[in-house]
Structures are given as structure tokens and as C-alpha cells.
Amino acid sequence: MKKKVVVFGDLPIATKITKDLISRNNVNLIGVVLSKKKFNNNDPWKNTQCLSEFAKSNKIQILNINDLLTKKIKVDLGFTIRFNKILSRKLIDKFTDGIINFHGGLLPECAGLYSSCHSILLNHKKGGGTLHYLKSNIDGGNIIKRAEFDISDDDTSISLFKRTEIYLLKAYYQVINSIINGTNTSIPQQELISKGIKSNYFDKNSLIGKRKVKLNSSQDDILRVVRAFDHPDHEKAYIVINGIKVYLSTIKET
Template identity: 25%
Template sequence: MADQAVVFAYHDVGVRCLRVLLDAGVRVPLVVTHRDDPAEKIWFGSVAQLARSRGVEVLEDPTLEQLAETVRRIAPEFIFSFYYRRMLPAELLALARRGAFNMHGSLLPKYRGRAPVNWAILKGERETGATLHEMTAKPDAGRIVDQQAVPIGPDDTALEVFGRVTDAAEVVLKRSLKKLLAGTADFKAQDLSRGSYFGGRKPEGGRIDWSKSAREIHDLVRAVAPPYPGAFSGNLKIFRTRLEPGRTPRRADPGPYRDGNAWFARCGDGKVLRLLEVEGEP
């Protein structure tokens, strides 16, 4: 009999990793996912659509009581979580007879928590990645099964980096699955002191503080660029910027300005950003 897993999944990572399990012959009697939020721009694949196309039962945003009853009835060997947006309580994780595992979009223990790709770019990192780890009551703190690094270029946006992280997640799961199912996987404990936990991000987090350095503002713009809500200053939305270290600013105080038909900004360190894609006025 094939190995059996209940899968909690959403977003592109959820789609790709669910497909890896199904293509490997893992029996998935249940997929738990989210209803798309009408207030959110949906630019990613549908886990529910993939699951239904493969004949898998789907639950969307069930109550904890409904979920516990259903998973208890299935008595799965494994639980997998692939970009599911809710914490799974310890009593639910305990229903997986051979373990519960999560795919996280960073190189743990760095950037535990929410929006790890966006935070990594915002903090000026030059690499991030995907990590498969055991789930515990504490978020993103369990032992590591495997991880794969990906680069972050100096002008890469969150969307571009997230695409690489999604690819890395698929690579990690394919590479680790055979040993995980066989019970021969090697686990590595995390040293949580070497990383930090980050919370979710809101549109207000895209507000630009022009007193910050040009590099910090450039990293913010990249971190929240579309399809995320974007950076802004007053009524000016800023979607893409470029550092211009050789340019002399045309205003004395920090802030955006026009020079001919082009937009620029003087930043708090006296350096200039070119605002390549903007909408509205300051």
C-alpha cells in the first residue's frame, strides 16, 4: 500500500509540492486549502483546482473541530504543509503517525514566520531559499530535513525571487521524499539564535521614509513591488527604482522630484534613486 499523507497547501509552492507527492504515488485522501480572498490579487496557481483534477477531496477553510475529526478518521502517516497560511495546532500534528513536515520559503533558521521572501529582500539579503522541516508547536522551529539556496540579485523583485524559491521547494521535496517515506532521512536541529521571527506584512508597510538610505529604499521598493501592494509616498506609487550613485540630487532635502520627464529622489544619505515606474503624484 502506498504511503498516505494529508496535505495543507496554498499558492504556487502548494501547487508544485502537491504535484510532486501525487506524481510520486503518495496517496493523498485530503487536501486542505483556502478560499481565495476577493480583496487579494490572485496571481498564483490553485491548489484546489489541481487536487480536484486528480480526484482528491478538498476542504476550504474548515473549522478546527471539523478538521481534527476528518484527519483523525483518515489517520494519515504524514501531514505536509506547503504555504498553508494558518498554524496547525500540536494536537492536529500529533495525528500524523510518522511525522508532520512544512516547506518554508527561507534558509531556516533565518526569516522564520510570515512573508519570508519579502523580508529577506527588505533586509538586503543576497540569498534565500526553501527549507523542508519538521512541524512543532513553535512556528518554523522543527528539525531541518533539507534546504536549497537561491540567489537574490541587487535589483530582483519579490516576484522574481519567489519564482526561484518555488523552484527550490520542488527540488528539495523531490530530493528528500524517498528517504522521508522510507524513514531514513537525516534531521538537523535548528539553532534558533542564528535567526529571527518576522510577522506578516500589510500595505502600510510600503510607505517610504525618505530619510533612509538609497539602498534601503530601493530594497523596500523591490520587496513590495507588484503583484504585492507596492511602495508609496503620499499619492505617488513607486513600482521600480534604480540606484544612480554618480548623479547629483536636484533638491536639498530628501524626497522625490522631477528632472525633465524623469522622476528621481534624494534619499537620506544624499544619494539619488531614479524612479523608473511610478503612478500618481507625491
């Protein structure tokens, strides 16, 4: 029997995964849910459409959350792929096999928002993303796979974002067959916490006050702050001269 699947997402990575799902004989894609927010396409795949464009051009049904809650739509499995809305417990419970989230940071150490910024600010040696089951508490579900890579001294927020997208996609291909077949495994985040991995949660206010560079800091600390905010969708790090913000970047002169 085919798995009835819904994809939640907007970015090109969601398009790539949607393409793969509709190519599978054991999957019936019911539709996609979009956030209706316009995104700058910072993904590493410049020639891949955002999901809204792909869905419209391929006549894939575009659903909304209310459709899933109120209509008699039977669904087995959901994928929230860098989706920016919080789903309710009532909606999660509609999916008999659960909803799998593509989180843009390693769990449990980078739950919440701005993982690429915080990974650099905290001088983490490992970056990446996490495939995990959704629960009502944000980013708190069992982990299916951590997609890890080493963070270098040259990495910036945008480079971590792009590498995370690539590694999340690789992780998806490594586990999707077992997920569809119902044979995949997962572990509680507490199991990793008990082994010494620190749990962190970063909310929408977690970067307030962190962009201003302290010139009495070490060179390494100054560069770390600059790299953490070197991203086209974030205000950059800055110093203040005569009351004027002067923004800083790690872009090298040629």
C-alpha cells in the same frame, strides 16, 4: 506498506507536489485540505491549476481539519505547502511520521510572514525556502533542507517569491524518496543559530511603517525599500507629496 499522506495547500506548487505523490506506488494520498481562500496566482507556473481545481477535476477527496481531528482517519505523513493556517499540536500528533512544512523563507533567519520582503529590507545575501518539521511553535521545527539561492541587486519581493517556489520544489524532489522511506535526516534550528545565523520572527504587523521612503536616505537604501515592496499582493513603497501617497516601483521603462 504505502504511506498514508495528506496535503495541505492551495497554490500551484501544492498541485505539482500532489501530482508527484499520487504517481508514487508507495504513497496513498488520503486527501487534501484547502484554506478556502482565493489566491492571486503569482506562482511561476501559469499553466498549473491551483490545488482546489486539480482536486475537483481528479476526484481527490477534499478534507477539512475537523475531519482529521474527529474521524478515524489514519495518517502517516502530511505536507503543508505554503498553507496559511496554523495547525494545532493535537492535529500534528495525528501524523505518525510528522508533518513537513514548505516555508517561504530561510530558517531560522526568516520565520513568520513576508520573508521575501524582509530578506530585501535586511539586505540578506541569500534567499530561499525551507523544508522543516512542524512543531506547535511557528516555524520552529527541525530543518530537513534549506533551498538557498543568491539575492541580486535587481531582485524584488515578487521575484524572490517566484524563485523560492522553484527552489522549494527542487528541494522536495531531492529529499522526497528519503522522506517516504523514513531515512531522511533533520537538524534543530538551534544548531544553525549556534553557528552564528541570526534568528528572526516576523508577524503580521512587521511591515508597518516600512513602506514610506525616506528621501534623505542613500540611493541604495531607497531602492532597497522599493524593491522590497514590488509585489502585486502588497502595497508598494511610497513617498508623500502634498499629503498624497505616490507609489514607487522598480519596473524599468522600455
